[in-house]
Amino acid sequence: MRSLNAAATVGAERDEAIRRAVGREAERRERDLASLTAQCDALVRSSSEVRYMINADWSVLAQLSGGGFIPDTSGGNANWLEEYIPEEHRDLVRAEIDRAIRAKDTYHIEHKVNRVDGTTGWALSRAVPLFDEHGEIMNWMGAASDITDRKASEHAQRVLNEELAHRMKNTLAMVQAITTQTLRQAASLEEGRVAIAARLSALARAQDILTQANFAAADIRTVVAAALAPHQGAAERIVVEGRRIDLASQQALGLSLAIHELATNAMKYGALSNDEGRVSITWGLVEGVLTFDWIESGGPLVVDPPRRGFGSRLIEQIVGAYFDGEGRIDFEPGGIRFRLTGKPSSS
Incomplete structure (x- = not known):
């Protein structure tokens, strides 16, 4: 009986050690992920003014940080194309969206954009698709830069x-x-x-x-x-x-x-x-x-x-x-x- 209790104790200690090790590894990975996320965010912020996330078929803009260049969006926006893109460039944007979706490729375009101050500017926009385990597009992550002065x-x-x-x-x-x-x-x-x-x-x-x-x-x-x-x-x-x-x-x-x-x-x-x-x-x-x-x-x-x-x-x-x-x-x-x-x- 005594030997059974000892074995159980050893097993419990081993399981606890494993749980602690797994917990430490999970914490380390969370720290690494947070660090990488922060680095990625800093890289995007240092190279562009606008960051956005949009769904798979580009019908709803999930969120957008306009950086003072274009208006922010914090919730789903199904009218983003009409609100952000002047009419003269909407067909250009639609064509690039269709191409990127069909090819599952990077969305990349220069287009006019409606700015926060009510004027029309220019943006260089790039977005990459994020895939699920079956290789299908889940959503898109994008960034855009103000290129009005260059244009x-x-x-x-x-x-x-x-x-x-x-x-x-x-x-x-x-x-x-x-x-x-x-x-x-x-x-x-x-x-x-x-x-x-x-x-x-x-x-x-x-x-x-x-x-x-x-x-x-x-x-x-x-x-x-x-x-x-x-x-x-x-x-x-x-x-x-x-x-x-x-x-x-x-x-x-x-x-x-x-x-x-x-x-x-x-x-x-x-x-x-x-x-x-x-x-x-x-x-x-x-x-x-x-x-x-x-x-x-x-x-x-x-x-x-x-x-x-x-x-x-x-x-x-x-x-x-x-x-x-x-x-x-x-x-x-x-x-x-x-x-x-x-x-x-x-x-």
């Missing part, structure tokens, strides 16, 4: 590229016109080469101004100064006066070419071809209308030419069109006068 930057870059391409085409068209018309009227290839080089240099100086201004706008004072730079020898006889007015890119290019043509003609035949002549350059803006004047005085007697050359047509027709206005040259005996009227795009 805005990408859009701005596309707009900039399109604008640069447009301006490049306009510039090349202008270069083609300058080259073709100059060669057509040149008395020799050398004369044409020199004239083309000078006109393209004027174009390049204006382009430099636009590049420094990020192609947004160019101050007319800077455009005038750059166009007159090759004629610094006569700077003391050129009076420039006018307020700051911003010009669009094509307007800056056109005005630069006009000033180049006027200054070149003045140096060769007009007010800057002698020692007494003067040039007055003034401009102003009244009720949104720009008036730009080039007035020569004190130079040789001016005779109205029987035929207008490319330079004159460029000044009057092309430049005037850039300002949706008019350019006019008057060959008055006392000196050439040019007036440009129009509307700068920034006014």
Whole structure:
């Protein structure tokens, strides 16, 4: 009897030891699971603003932590698609859901989203399926990041590229016109080469101004100064006066070419071809209308030419069109006068 009691005692002690060991192992595993869960949660929170859980067929959003980006959901939400996704992107989201479910694959998409503040933003959303023991999807765990700023930057870059391409085409068209018309009227290839080089240099100086201004706008004072730079020898006889007015890119290019043509003609035949002549350059803006004047005085007697050359047509027709206005040259005996009227795009 005594031996039976001893055996029972040993058995009980062994069972207790096993229970304690199992309990310690269970506690260890619970701690490990809690630690892994915390690490997983920290990883998600450090890499995204939104965390969510949704059922197998994506019909009910179980819970969502929006992180201040989109509204939270703590209970089942069967209207999540209408509440969170703008109508224009709902079909995109539905298509990706269908694909992910059929393939039992990661849901991954960039889409617009309705934000907490009532505005529309962009989210990068990823969700992975959780499977049961039979390999069927039980639910999905997902995370999303606010990519609104990135999408805005990408859009701005596309707009900039399109604008640069447009301006490049306009510039090349202008270069083609300058080259073709100059060669057509040149008395020799050398004369044409020199004239083309000078006109393209004027174009390049204006382009430099636009590049420094990020192609947004160019101050007319800077455009005038750059166009007159090759004629610094006569700077003391050129009076420039006018307020700051911003010009669009094509307007800056056109005005630069006009000033180049006027200054070149003045140096060769007009007010800057002698020692007494003067040039007055003034401009102003009244009720949104720009008036730009080039007035020569004190130079040789001016005779109205029987035929207008490319330079004159460029000044009057092309430049005037850039300002949706008019350019006019008057060959008055006392000196050439040019007036440009129009509307700068920034006014």
